[in-house]
Amino acid sequence: MTARWRLSLWIAVLLLPGLAVMTLFVAAPLVSSFRYAFFAFDGLLPGRFVGLANFQDVLTEAPFAAQTWRALWHNCIVFAALMATQNGLAYLIAFALLKALPGHRVHQVIVFLPVVLSAVIVGFLWKLFLHPLFGLVNAALALIGIHGLPWLGDERTALGAIIFTNAWHWVGFPALIFLAGMQRISKETLEAARIDGANDRVLMTQVIWPLVAPSATVVVTLTFIGSFNWFELPYVMAGATGSPGGATDVLGLYFYRTAFGTASSGLTDFGHGSALAVLMFLFIAVISGLGLRVLRRREIEV
Amino acid sequence: MSVTRFGLAALLASFAWGTAEAGEVTFWTWRQEDKAVYTDLFAAFTKANPSITVKFEAFPNENYNTIVTTALAGGKGGDVLHARAYGGLEALAKSGYYLPLDKTNVPELDNLPADALASESLRADGKVYAVSLAGQTLGLMVNKDVFAGAGVKVPGTWAELLAACTALKAKGITPIANGTATPWMDAIFGTVFTNPFLGPQWTADMLAGKTNFSDAKFAAALNKLTELKPCLPDGFTGVDYATSQTLFSSGRAAIFVGGSFEIAPFRRANPKLNIDFVAPPAPEAGQPTYVSRFFDSGFAVNAKSANAADAIKLVRWLATKDFAEPAAAKLGNISSLKGVANADPVLANVAKLNETAMPYTGLVYFRYESPTGTDLFQDGVQKLMGGTMTAQQVGDAMTQGIAKYYKPFQK
Incomplete structure (x- = not known):
């Protein structure tokens, strides 16, 4: 009994530093933002307790509600587009790498390289590339006689341009996860399928796809969380207001702008900002929790 | 959570830069590009007030509000703060983070015209919270x-x-x-x-x-x-x-x-x-x-400054021609102070246009x-x-x- 006690004590002591850091930097801010969400702010200090009024404002009252729903809609577009383009491409790349064609090791590194760059660097880089006057992209298009758009300045293309940048930046990460999943499939299974006459398309859709279900779970969940917490790239490329005219506004930017104000108006509003942060947290936690259950069940079925 | 990480960075910044030595006043601004000019002018201030040195610290314009807000909420921050005007002033002034200025602690407020004082006043109490720097x-x-x-x-x-x-x-x-x-x-x-x-x-x-x-x-x-x-x-x-x-x-x-x-x-x-x-x-x-x-910014004193007496001395000096005239010449702005002449012909032009603005x-x-x-x-x-x-x-x-x-x- 004493030995077991000592062991438990040891474990507790070893857990303490980590627990302290988590409490101080994760749990405490989370709890305080929950608390702030229920107060009206007078300047920077919590003033009156207002119950659920902040939540009601950001969900149903002008001028908040229109921006909240617009931002949420943009987050949904980002998620759908990243699933289709970034992760779809990642799956194809992973399959190509799996086939171990000549030079696949070099390509593996090249595909993964942008992932190690900071989002801020990637954002600035692509902002330059997409520049209407000095940008590489429009200069290249001009060579083949196309007059390029101001990609980040046009309301129709701005969000797409940032999603594209995100896909360029991140594609290596899901590719690596899929590749790891594919490499775990036994050679016999794949050879058997080949002998039965399966071509690449059949192999990818009928054989490998169900077998990499655990990898898909990870990729979908991470993409979901990333899409709804999206902040760095739009902040660097479009600014806190989601320029042009809110066409690139997402929940992260809207939260930041509401809580801390923009460069041109230093109005801070932690009450509504915290309400937004709490709603984002709940939305992501609940949906990704439910999504995980569904995806895990799918893994078992397979 | 990327947003959380951003806030954390600001918080850490406030811990790192919150300390000042005795006789040293820290000045916070978003005007990194004016560093050389301010450093020169502050040297002139130290010449007139040998016991006080001024430390210039700049933060990016886009994040300045966030950083100052976080620092002041934690009881830290520079002693003298470059403050925004109008609504941008209100959030911080309302929370009591800026020291109210009046003719007893800063007699030099007399050097400023009424609309410049109004730009750095709180609408609720009519008190002045910063010395207006310039009209734009x-x-x-x-x-x-x-x-x-x-x-x-x-x-x-x-x-x-x-x-x-x-x-x-x-x-x-x-x-x-x-x-x-x-x-x-x-x-x-x-x-x-x-x-x-x-x-x-x-x-x-x-x-x-x-x-x-x-x-x-x-x-x-x-x-x-x-x-x-x-x-x-x-x-x-x-x-x-x-x-x-x-x-x-x-x-x-x-x-x-x-x-x-x-x-x-x-x-x-x-x-x-x-x-x-x-x-x-x-x-x-x-x-x-x-x-x-419009009037765009001013100089406020951190209400929780450990070095308030020196900070007020600096702000009083910032409301005199000793600062305003060379600053107007070197920063190329139109001083908020009354009767500051502009030797520069372009700025003199601006000052003339201001008469009917x-x-x-x-x-x-x-x-x-x-x-x-x-x-x-x-x-x-x-x-x-x-x-x-x-x-x-x-x-x-x-x-x-x-x-x-x-x-x-x-x-």
Whole structure:
């Protein structure tokens, strides 16, 4: 009994530093933002307790509600587009790498390289590339006689341009996860399928796809969380207001702008900002929790 | 959570920079580009007050509010803080983070005119919380060499401006450097060109609630902006502030629409730039034209400063000509203080234009509550120029947004 006690004590002591850091930097801010969400702010200090009024404002009252729903809609577009383009491409790349064609090791590194760059660097880089006057992209298009758009300045293309940048930046990460999943499939299974006459398309859709279900779970969940917490790239490329005219506004930017104000108006509003942060947290936690259950069940079925 | 990480960085910054030695006053600002000038001027202050040294610390403009807000909430922050004006001042002043200034602790407040004091006062208690640094004037900066080289006269009327655009473009020069990708610039761009079409009487009527932004006169003034589309750089909806500055300072564009605060950076970027500051074009020949004006920033004392006595000494000095005259000369601004002369001919020009200036309406009157007048206006101008909103829709959105908190609009 004493030995077991000592062991438990040891474990507790070893857990303490980590627990302290988590409490101080994760749990405490989370709890305080929950608390702030229920107060009206007078300047920077919590003033009156207002119950659920902040939540009601950001969900149903002008001028908040229109921006909240617009931002949420943009987050949904980002998620759908990243699933289709970034992760779809990642799956194809992973399959190509799996086939171990000549030079696949070099390509593996090249595909993964942008992932190690900071989002801020990637954002600035692509902002330059997409520049209407000095940008590489429009200069290249001009060579083949196309007059390029101001990609980040046009309301129709701005969000797409940032999603594209995100896909360029991140594609290596899901590719690596899929590749790891594919490499775990036994050679016999794949050879058997080949002998039965399966071509690449059949192999990818009928054989490998169900077998990499655990990898898909990870990729979908991470993409979901990333899409709804999206902040760095739009902040660097479009600014806190989601320029042009809110066409690139997402929940992260809207939260930041509401809580801390923009460069041109230093109005801070932690009450509504915290309400937004709490709603984002709940939305992501609940949906990704439910999504995980569904995806895990799918893994078992397979 | 990326947003959380961002906030954490700001918090850590506040811990790292919160300490000061005795006799040392830390000064916080977002004007990194003015570091050399301030360092020089603070050396002069230390000469006059040998026991006090001043430490200059700058933060990026975009994150300055966040960093100061976080630091002050934690009882840290610089002793003397570069403060924003109007609504930007209120958030921090209301929370009691700035020391109230009056004629007992800062007798030098007498050196400032009433509208400059008002820009750094809290509407609720009427107290002054910062010493106003400078007034800024919005108008056109023109490159005289580019105009002369192209054989084009600097335009004085709207028709002349459109004609000058055509003539300059024919010579391969971008007539106006501004793009619309940086929202806060759009509010300035819109104000500069619409104010002469609106005039002071309309503005007074609007403030009194006799008319509002849904008025046809406002829509007509906004529609004038769309006539300028051919004068702007190719792909102007994607041209941001930094690009516009480069186009002008490199001589590739003839006109830059902006504030007098741009003059000094332009000269630093290109010392040979032959720049002049002129009023925007008048609607018709013989009609009056107006530049637009506001006070933009000031110097506040951190209410929790461990070194308040020295901080007040610095702020008192900042409200005298000992600081204001060399600062105006070196920073290229128009001091808020009474009777500060400008030896520089361009700034003297600005000071003269100020005599008949109109206020930068969206900022001076409507930047206290959300949605601010400038936020609504910049969003509207960006969409108007991008072609996704009409002038009338922009005006209606502004009236509706401002009516949420502005009594004269609530009818």
